[in-house]
Amino acid sequence: MMIDLKDKVAIVTGSSSGIGKAIAVQLAEYGARVVINSAKSEASGREVAASIPNSKYFRADISSKDECQNLIDFALEEFGRLDILVNNAGITKLISHSDIEKADVDVWKEIFEVNVFGTWQMCSMAYKHLEKSDDGIIINISSIASLRPTGSSIPYAVSKAAINHMTKLLAKTLGPKVRVNAVAPGLIQTPWTQDWDIAHEIVAQQAPLKRSGMPEDVADAVIGVIISKYVTGEVVLADGGWSLNS
Numbered sequence: 001m002m003i004d005l006k007d008k009v010a011i012v013t014g015s016s017s018g019i020g021k022a023i024a025v026q027l028a029e030y031g032a033r034v035v036i037n038s039a040k041s042e043a044s045g046r047e048v049a050a051s052i053p054n055s056k057y058f059r060a061d062i063s064s065k066d067e068c069q070n071l072i073d074f075a076l077e078e079f080g081r082l083d084i085l086v087n088n089a090g091i092t093k094l095i096s097h098s099d100i101e102k103a104d105v106d107v108w109k110e111i112f113e114v115n116v117f118g119t120w121q122m123c124s125m126a127y128k129h130l131e132k133s134d135d136g137i138i139i140n141i142s143s144i145a146s147l148r149p150t151g152s153s154i155p156y157a158v159s160k161a162a163i164n165h166m167t168k169l170l171a172k173t174l175g176p177k178v179r180v181n182a183v184a185p186g187l188i189q190t191p192w193t194q195d196w197d198i199a200h201e202i203v204a205q206q207a208p209l210k211r212s213g214m215p216e217d218v219a220d221a222v223i224g225v226i227i228s229k230y231v232t233g234e235v236v237l238a239d240g241g242w243s244l245n246s
């Protein structure tokens with residue numbers, strides 16, 4: 001199938017590096033105009049935007065309601081419409097699952113502010129604009145930790161499980177005008193996991209595809225969901241089959 005996104009406008013939250021950057025690059029390669037975003041790394045966000053045709057950078061922290069609104073307004077002002085929202089921005093804290101005391105409720109609040117409330121804010125502020133598209137779509141970047149008893153901490157894993165359920169509930173509510181799906185990456189080689197050498201080795205041994213993933217592998221899954229026009233409410237696992245053997 002020919003993929004042509006040339007009339008489409010996308011926002012990719014958290015696209016100054018890693019998975020979000022790879023998603024933005026691929027969307028642009030297929031012709032979309034893309035808003036690059038991050039909360040802190042403004043310089044690298046601007047560099048990413050400068051390297052991608054038809055893209056613009058906007059700094060916004062998705063845990064802030066006002067900044068979410070500013071981000072959406074920016075996309076509309078610059079490009080006049082919104083067709084694709086990729087909620088990729090996320091944070092975690094590395095806490096062993098057995099260290100219950102360290103997973104204090106303040107950690108839960110900090111992670112949920114971005115991963116769950118930020119994602120909800122973006123969805124709830126963008127859907128009216130996505131409804132005007134001929135194929136409006138939201139893609140939430142979840143995690144293998146949402147589906148398996150694994151992940152960098154229990155609060156993080158639960159935040160991603162919440163995103164999966166939010167995805168299904170929104171798909172039911174926003175259809176037929178807007179499709180809502182999640183892509184759940186396994187272990188991916190990004191700045192986030194650059195020091196996780198042992199984890200990368202374990203995945204390379206255990207996963208049927210014998211390697212941890214690249215950001216582009218996740219971007220491929222996102223594009224797959226975008227072009228699959230009869231798919232909504234799904235959580236697509238992109239983990240090299242790791243969960244089959246772990």
Ligand SMILES: NC(=O)c1ccc[n+]([C@@H]2O[C@H](COP(=O)([O-])OP(=O)(O)OC[C@H]3O[C@@H](n4cnc5c(N)ncnc54)[C@H](OP(=O)(O)O)[C@@H]3O)[C@@H](O)[C@H]2O)c1
Pocket residue numbers: 013014015016017018019020037038039040041042060061062063088089090091114118141142143144184185186187188189190191192193
């Ligand atoms: N890498 C993996 O193995 C893996 C596996 C499963 C799921 N994921 C998910 O994939 C997503 C991207 O992760 P990554 O590995 O690509 O990490 P990354 O390279 O660290 O990128 C995270 C991006 O999110 C941005 N961000 C963080 N908080 C934000 C906020 N409040 N508002 C706006 N942007 C924010 C970061 O920029 P600033 O910090 O400058 O704001 C950065 O652009 C996350 O949702 C993560 O949970 C990753």
